[in-house]
Amino acid sequence: MPDASGIETQAFFKTIKLDAIDDSLPQEIKTACGVDVETCLECGKCSGGCSNVRIFDITPRQVVKLIKTGQEKPLLAMDALWACVSCQLCGDRCPAGIDIARIMDYLREKAYQKGIKATRYQVQLFHELMLGFIKKTGRVAEGQLIIRFNLKTGRYFKDADLGRRLFLKGKIKPFSSKIKNREDLRRIFQESIEREEDQ
Ligand code: SF4
Ligand code: SF4
Numbered sequence: 001m002p003d004a005s006g007i008e009t010q011a012f013f014k015t016i017k018l019d020a021i022d023d024s025l026p027q028e029i030k031t032a033c034g035v036d037v038e039t040c041l042e043c044g045k046c047s048g049g050c051s052n053v054r055i056f057d058i059t060p061r062q063v064v065k066l067i068k069t070g071q072e073k074p075l076l077a078m079d080a081l082w083a084c085v086s087c088q089l090c091g092d093r094c095p096a097g098i099d100i101a102r103i104m105d106y107l108r109e110k111a112y113q114k115g116i117k118a119t120r121y122q123v124q125l126f127h128e129l130m131l132g133f134i135k136k137t138g139r140v141a142e143g144q145l146i147i148r149f150n151l152k153t154g155r156y157f158k159d160a161d162l163g164r165r166l167f168l169k170g171k172i173k174p175f176s177s178k179i180k181n182r183e184d185l186r187r188i189f190q191e192s193i194e195r196e197e198d199q
Contacts, residue, residue, distance in 0.1 A: 022070035029067055033106050039096040040064045046090035046100055056080040060090045060100045067103070076111040080104075082120035122153055135189055138179030142172040 046060035057079045090100040118124035133140045166172045
């Protein structure tokens with residue numbers, strides 16, 4: 001039956017025997033994100049407040065429930081991973097303080113590392129381009145990011161007029177300077193790679 005957001009739950013939740021639940025996923029989320037999903041009250045406030053739930057195939061409340069019941073496969077394949085905009089409204093509304101945006105971020109990265117195809121190619125592309133800029137300079141040059149994104153998606157002149165106006169008003173810069181301490185930046189990326197290799 002549909003939950004408060006109108007999304008069908010039956011497709012995701014089959015009858016599960018309590019003693020058959022694998023708790024390795026909740027433990028992994030606790031270690032990686034510092035979030036204990038066992039504190040979830042299943043109140044649904046996260047789904048009710050989510051800015052994009054109307055286009056989610058799995059609601060934030062369902063995401064937490066799937067983690068609690070150790071069902072990683074549908075989580076890594078869900079479209080919601082690529083439709084979540086990290087706005088954190090869900091976490092702000094959660095009475096248990098569960099940081100769902102952080103969980104979504106972790107699952108998105110895990111799906112990416114496992115080579116699971118993103119359901120929204122353009123979101124993955126944007127993610128890759130932005131991380132590429134950060135890795136190189138520690139900052140994001142918005143102008144270059146938009147141009148590269150539009151070139152790679154074949155929409156050559158999209159945003160051209162808006163970009164020109166923003167540039168003239170000094171709202172975006174065509175180039176960005178590099179941060180001073182790039183050694184720290186290199187270390188953060190290296191530690192992230194090592195953590196992934198350990199998992
Ligand atoms: S708002 Fe928090 S406690 Fe309520 S269902 Fe969502 S995650 Fe669980
Ligand atoms: S962070 Fe993602 S899941 Fe949470 S409210 Fe925003 S779009 Fe919804």
